Amino acid sequence: MTDASYSSASSIEAGNPGLDVASAASDFGARTADFIALLKPRVMFLVVFTGLVGMVVAPGALHPVLAFTALLCIAVGAGASGAINMWFDADIDAVMERTSARPIPLGRIQPSEALGFGSVLSVGSVAVMGLGVNWVAALWLAITIGFYVFVYTMWLKRRTPQNIVIGGAAGAFPPMIGWAAVTGDISLYPVLLFGIIFLWTPPHFWALALYRSDDYARAGVPMLPVVAGEAETRRQILYYSLVLVPFTLVPWLLGYTGALYGIGAALLGAGLLVLAAQIFRGSGMAAPKRMFAYSILYLFLLFALLLAERWLDLPMGFPGLAGGA
Incomplete structure (x- = not known):
């Protein structure tokens, strides 16, 4: 037996504390990752x-x-x-x-x-x-x-x-x-922000539910595509989007935000409506997948515009109306 093999065998017989420590550290890391998940x-x-x-x-x-x-x-x-x-x-x-x-x-x-x-x-x-x-x-x-x-x-x-x-x-x-x-x-402004997310949630999740409907059906979860069908879900995504986009402009119209948010919300909303219309007219799952991904970016950018206006100290209010409610 060589010195190297003898050393290896001795480590095994001794339980190799170094390996035990490494294994414990690995287990701890995995457990931590699971709790984070x-x-x-x-x-x-x-x-x-x-x-x-x-x-x-x-x-x-x-x-x-x-x-x-x-x-x-x-x-x-x-x-x-x-x-x-x-x-x-x-x-x-x-x-x-x-x-x-x-x-x-x-x-x-x-x-x-x-x-x-x-x-x-x-x-x-x-x-x-x-x-x-x-x-x-x-x-x-x-x-x-x-x-x-x-x-x-x-x-x-x-x-x-x-x-x-x-x-x-x-x-x-x-x-x-x-x-x-x-x-x-609590005042009206944060309630309006609540309303934006509340109206955004159905089209966002129903887009996911469209291309994951088999998953929900298998689990017995009565998501809209499973219960009401694909066509009705596509209509509902369009209806909610048609309500959501104008509603996102209300904070601007009431003077809580400025033109940066108002114009940005309109442009972002136009993109959302295009995707909602594609879902409504189409039959495949490409449009729902794009809608789901875009809707996350849409909400993030919408709220990022509010941050930008405050940090840049831009004027608030819709032109012609009293600003800063």
């Missing part, structure tokens, strides 16, 4: 971003530490909702191609772990928001979490094709939370 980080991005916009457009300002705390609480609260959603929907996730690789269906995290993780984060995020920022923002954060978990996940999702219409309100609350974090109250 429970938080639905891709969904969290838009939630935090729209919450940030609500904070920036609100009158007044927060100390940077408090602003960071508020955004962190919004992020953690959103992630906690996602974790509880994955616990409750583990049976659905296991049979849907889009969600079958989530940690619970793969057996990497136990359902009870996900529930405990989400519950602790939910309570913690609301408590920190209340104690560190203010209790009005904490109340809206609690409403958001409760609406997503109890109204959408546990009540609506498996019972009605309107699940995403009503349940979509959960994803529309963050601008109101951000506003309340700064002001301690």
Whole structure:
């Protein structure tokens, strides 16, 4: 036996502590990644971003530490909702191609772990928001979490094709939370931002549901294409888009925003309407896929315009009307 082979054999007999440490570190990293996946980080991005916009457009300002705390609480609260959603929907996730690789269906995290993780984060995020920022923002954060978990996940999702219409309100609350974090109250402007996200949600998710309808049918989830058919879903996407685009101009018309937002919203909305019309007229799945991808960019850019106006200190208001409601 050579020295090298003798050394290798001795390491095996001794249990090779170095390999054990590396294995433990690898397992810890994998577990951490799984718990992060429970938080639905891709969904969290838009939630935090729209919450940030609500904070920036609100009158007044927060100390940077408090602003960071508020955004962190919004992020953690959103992630906690996602974790509880994955616990409750583990049976659905296991049979849907889009969600079958989530940690619970793969057996990497136990359902009870996900529930405990989400519950602790939910309570913690609301408590920190209340104690560190203010209790009005904490109340809206609690409403958001409760609406997503109890109204959408546990009540609506498996019972009605309107699940995403009503349940979509959960994803529309963050601008109101951000506003309340700064002001301690709620006014018309953040409600309008809520309305934009609320109207955006159905065409966004129904575009996804069109080309994933087999997934939803297999899982027994009554999404609109499964229950009402493809043609009706295409009509509804167009109808909601026709309501959404003019509604996005209301903040400009009421003097809350300036021309940069107003013109940008009109141009972005024109693109959305073109895609909605293509979906309505077509029969393939290329247009729904483009609509789903574009709708994410659309909402991001729409709210980015609000940020740009505030940071550039541009004049607010629609020409000919009194600005700055």
